[in-house]
Amino acid sequence: LKQFSIMKSMRIHSYISRISKITILSVIFIGSSNAVQVSLNGSEDLHVIGNVTYNYQAPSPAKVGFQAGVPIVCSSVGSSVSQIVFDATDSNDLPIQTANNAVLSTVYNPSQNKVSIHTDGTIKCATETGMHNDVILMTGFEDALNDLEVELQDSNGFVFPEIVSVANQQIFSYRYVVRNNGFVDVTGNFEEFYNLVPSSPYFSGVGGTDWTCDVGVATFGATNCGDVSFGTDLVSLQNAFIASGEELIISVSRIVEIPNGTVGEPIEMLAAAFVKNATDTLPFNNVSYKIIQTTTNIAPTIDFSSMNAFDEDTGSAAVDFTVTDPNMNDADIEVTAISSNPSVIPNSPSNIIISHNGGSDRSIQIVPNPNANTENQSATITIIADDGITTTQQVFGLDINPINDEPSFSFVCIDNVVDSLTGQVTCNDSNVPEAISLDDFITNIDYGNLFESNQKTSEFLISIANDPDGIIHSDIGGHSVTIDPESNRLQFSLVSGHYGTASISVQLRDDGGTTNGGVDLSQLQVFNISVPIPDYQFIATVSGLPTFESFSLRLMSGGQTQGLTPISSNGVYNIGQLTLGSDYAVSIDGATAGATGCTIDDSGDSNPGNGILEGTNLNANVNFTVNCL
Structure with missing residues (x-):
């Protein structure tokens, strides 16, 4: 057996700083009788990083057996059809059933198995020290069911499309969901890596806290983010605890930085969860790898047709429309709307209702003020789509039918x-x-x-x-x-x-x-x-009454006294009234000694000369005189 070391330059970068990014490749050949045997498409050119020990054997096809002293994760790169497929046999060359489309991540546990790996695409792998190209680690297949899953989502919780493009100075928001799908509570670390080239596009912080960690909504156990729950650089969770069936959510915001002349160069992101207290025996989903394309900023597009007329005192039907932006995830486009006539449509969320239906899909519903319509005035709605850099507007008119209200x-x-x-x-x-x-x-x-x-x-x-x-x-x-x-x-x-x-x-x-x-x-x-039946008045004109003398005028109808008016001086007196058709009689009562000569002029009635004014079937006012001679 021979022992030696190899130094080799690679396009591999740990996120040390944005100015200097250095990686050292160290490979040590040491014989090992119980190492796992591995081949990558029959290739001898395996690149490994970290404390890796393996046994090189010359016979063709070349096989490499190795042991790893650190946890490591791998993912296929490219389209969804580019997968890593494991073809495994045990030491007796009997097939071992493994998961297709798998990515392997584990704390190393040596076994006697030998594994052949075949892939139709490049393999990206990482240890907790950085991101690496073409790194392979295989371990034995344990019986315990532990499964830690990592899913990359947009800020609204939707899985990113296959191709994601960003533009300079755009705020790029996303989140990682780390789930424990197994039956064993796990403790582990979570690391985020960028494969960056100096003077190429990269992410910078947005100021303050760039990422935060929190437990998922359906969390009932002791799940927690470990030693730190927020940061201003790459995501790095240490000693996180995730109970069986629960999850952590890591929300991230970055500013896209695209140096001059580098539009089109990608930013590579890889994140992985490393189980520390157990072996992850379903290791095909605890890594996330994403190539973020860079492009010149293009304003978002609004695809809205029109809104049908609707009646006053009702709301419009919800109208679906889409907003798209090649520079960002459509779900993250901010959409607002304003009214040109607040007296008809107030600028409030309860009157202009915009719903986010996932991805690029939105809908808008209009609720006008009570009794408002567009019969004698106009109203338009402006939809605004904002990608954080530029905005796009689309205006549409409203036709609100008047409904005549009851006067x-x-x-x-x-x-x-x-x-x-x-x-x-x-x-x-x-x-x-x-x-x-x-x-x-x-x-x-x-x-x-x-x-x-x-x-x-x-x-x-x-x-x-x-x-x-x-x-x-x-x-x-x-x-x-x-x-x-x-x-x-x-x-x-x-x-x-x-x-x-x-x-x-x-x-x-x-x-x-x-x-x-x-x-x-x-x-x-x-x-x-x-x-009403009219009342007729009885008006007396008194003349010649000596000073200090007096009498009263009595008005009677139907044998009953209707009024008794005292008279003590000359003048005109209203002594009462009777209704239409009444019979009547007016007489002098209680005359003093000097007034005994006072008489009523009754010359016009039916019985003149008796000193009493009499009549029947009253149909007019009665004016008469009283003379005191």
């Missing part, structure tokens, strides 16, 4: 009383009746909402709800009661000699129409017109 109104007065003698209308809605005008009888008209304030009254629908005494006359163009839709003036005619109360029903119709289920007719409202 409403009020009457100036509900209980309207008409004096049949004077025609004066008095409102009795309050305890203090007051005279009103019928010129603006309709008030507080609301055509539905602020956006319908330009509407007008089309007509008033009027009907006589109740008129038991027949006080309303149909002589206004054939209509009993009318309200002018422009002036809101109320008109009606009364039947002479009829007294009582009529109820009038009114509805207002606006000019907004009923399209799309609109409502143009108000609720029914009712007001009253009352014509």
